[in-house]
Amino acid sequence: MKTIIEPFRIKSVEPIRMTTRDERQAILAKAHYNLFSIPSRDVLIDLLTDSGTAAMSAEQWGALMRGDESYAGSPSFERFESAVRNLMPFRHIIPTHQGRAAEAILFNLLGGPGLIIPSNTHFDTTRGNIEATGAEARDLLIAEGHDPQSLHPFKGNMDIARLEALLAKEQASVPCVMLTITNNASGGQPVSLDNIKATAALARRFGKPFFIDGCRFAENAWFIKTREAGQDQRSIVEIVREVFAHADGMTMSAKKDGFANIGGWLALNDETLASEARSRLILTEGFPTYGGLAGRDLDAIAQGLSEIVDEDYLRYRVRVNEYIVERLVDAGVPVMRPAGGHAVFLDAKAMLPHIPSLEYPGQALACALYEEGGIRGCEIGSVMFGLQPDGSEKAADMEYVRLAMPRRVYTQSHADHVIETTLAVHERRAGLRGMRVSKAPIRLRHFTCQFEPV
Numbered sequence: 001m002k003t004i005i006e007p008f009r010i011k012s013v014e015p016i017r018m019t020t021r022d023e024r025q026a027i028l029a030k031a032h033y034n035l036f037s038i039p040s041r042d043v044l045i046d047l048l049t050d051s052g053t054a055a056m057s058a059e060q061w062g063a064l065m066r067g068d069e070s071y072a073g074s075p076s077f078e079r080f081e082s083a084v085r086n087l088m089p090f091r092h093i094i095p096t097h098q099g100r101a102a103e104a105i106l107f108n109l110l111g112g113p114g115l116i117i118p119s120n121t122h123f124d125t126t127r128g129n130i131e132a133t134g135a136e137a138r139d140l141l142i143a144e145g146h147d148p149q150s151l152h153p154f155k156g157n158m159d160i161a162r163l164e165a166l167l168a169k170e171q172a173s174v175p176c177v178m179l180t181i182t183n184n185a186s187g188g189q190p191v192s193l194d195n196i197k198a199t200a201a202l203a204r205r206f207g208k209p210f211f212i213d214g215c216r217f218a219e220n221a222w223f224i225k226t227r228e229a230g231q232d233q234r235s236i237v238e239i240v241r242e243v244f245a246h247a248d249g250m251t252m253s254a255k256k257d258g259f260a261n262i263g264g265w266l267a268l269n270d271e272t273l274a275s276e277a278r279s280r281l282i283l284t285e286g287f288p289t290y291g292g293l294a295g296r297d298l299d300a301i302a303q304g305l306s307e308i309v310d311e312d313y314l315r316y317r318v319r320v321n322e323y324i325v326e327r328l329v330d331a332g333v334p335v336m337r338p339a340g341g342h343a344v345f346l347d348a349k350a351m352l353p354h355i356p357s358l359e360y361p362g363q364a365l366a367c368a369l370y371e372e373g374g375i376r377g378c379e380i381g382s383v384m385f386g387l388q389p390d391g392s393e394k395a396a397d398m399e400y401v402r403l404a405m406p407r408r409v410y411t412q413s414h415a416d417h418v419i420e421t422t423l424a425v426h427e428r429r430a431g432l433r434g435m436r437v438s439k440a441p442i443r444l445r446h447f448t449c450q451f452e453p454v
């Protein structure tokens with residue numbers, strides 16, 4: 001087949017409300033140029049996040065009805081647990097209401113003042129949960145990962161030499177080693193099986209437990225299968241099992257590669273740690289057989305996990321972003337290459353060199369995409385990372401706009417609309433103006449701050 005088609009047909013639809021440019025200009029002004037403040041009914045193509053935004057399958061909707069809402073010992077939990085363990089062979093599977101709840105429990109047990117927790121790149125909730133315990137979250141990404149134009153096949157990899165140096169120098173201060181697959185904060189770039197093995201081996205050599213943030217494990221396995229030497233004959237399930245066999249535990253948001261609208265888990269091999277985690281779970285999430293979820297959510301996740309490893313789905317999933325990136329690159333639009341698993345990252349710093357970082361080129365670009373074509377993306381740059389704990393501002397390394405693809409939601413003509421809109425904004429890029437912050441909370445300002453055009 002020449003065209004990689006959406007490997008599903010649609011049996012339930014939601015209308016998209018069309019808006020005019022004039023309406024969108026008024027909506028933007030009313031939202032003070034913060035896209036988080038725009039009601040979703042005013043968005044044509046919503047690429048704010050791929051988290052919790054997937055379309056469930058008919059089988060998942062069916063599974064919801066099978067959900068058993070017993071407080072303790074629900075069969076929904078048994079189905080959930082065996083679906084997780086089928087892919088990730090951990091001894092203890094502890095459900096949580098979403099990924100950050102698993103992180104909060106894990107780092108409450110392992111974090112603390114003066115400690116350092118290394119990863120390829122921590123996602124911001126992971127970083128937040130580590131820092132909330134007084135520990136430092138340290139990113140040790142390979143150099144190629146910082147270069148938007150590098151075509152390294154595994155730009156999400158851990159820098160093994162720097163990890164080794166850290167462990168050798170600060171052994172007593174490092175309670176565990178982490179790895180995020182795929183590497184969301186640095187472009188949805190994958191981590192190779194080789195790099196996972198090398199990270200695990202180093203952690204073992206220094207006697208440290210090794211945890212994987214596995215939110216996008218299936219996309220990562222697809223990249224291993226298609227890009228890593230000697231992997232193309234293996235099934236996705238085989239690769240996934242091997243990846244997690246190297247780890248001592250994992251945190252997971254089922255809102256990504258669980259195909260669910262809510263949910264997550266913490267998985268562990270260590271008996272003592274698992275027992276402490278369950279005690280905390282009961283305090284903050286719920287009984288260990290539901291962990292803050294309804295029984296029906298557990299069933300939706302169990303079914304979702306059997307669908308996410310489907311190769312036809314993964315081929316189409318990754319192809320959508322490649323298709324967009326190829327067309328943007330052909331037209332000279334600066335984007336992060338190669339295409340990531342869950343998102344396209346536009347390089348606003350390169351596209352809008354006339355806008356200084358602290359006038360937020362990413363925010364200007366995100367607003368222009370909305371005005372032009374009703375597309376909602378997310379700034380990942382100086383708005384998100386520029387505000388320092390002492391209240392001062394510092395430019396972020398990169399100024400990206402992330403266009404994150406909800407799973408199984410949009411079609412190829414929607415992707416074409418994203419391309420056309422981005423090209424139209426690129427054409428008139430010289431006329432885009434920067435932004436200034438007119439009102440901001442003291443932290444995590446990107447969610448609620450207000451802007452005005454410069």
Ligand code: F0G
Binds near residue numbers: 051099215255
């Ligand atoms: N880890 C990674 C790599 C993530 O991308 C996310 C969420 C989390 C952990 C936290 O999971 O949302 O279920 O609590 N990422 C979303 C995003 C919010 O838009 O990238 P959660």
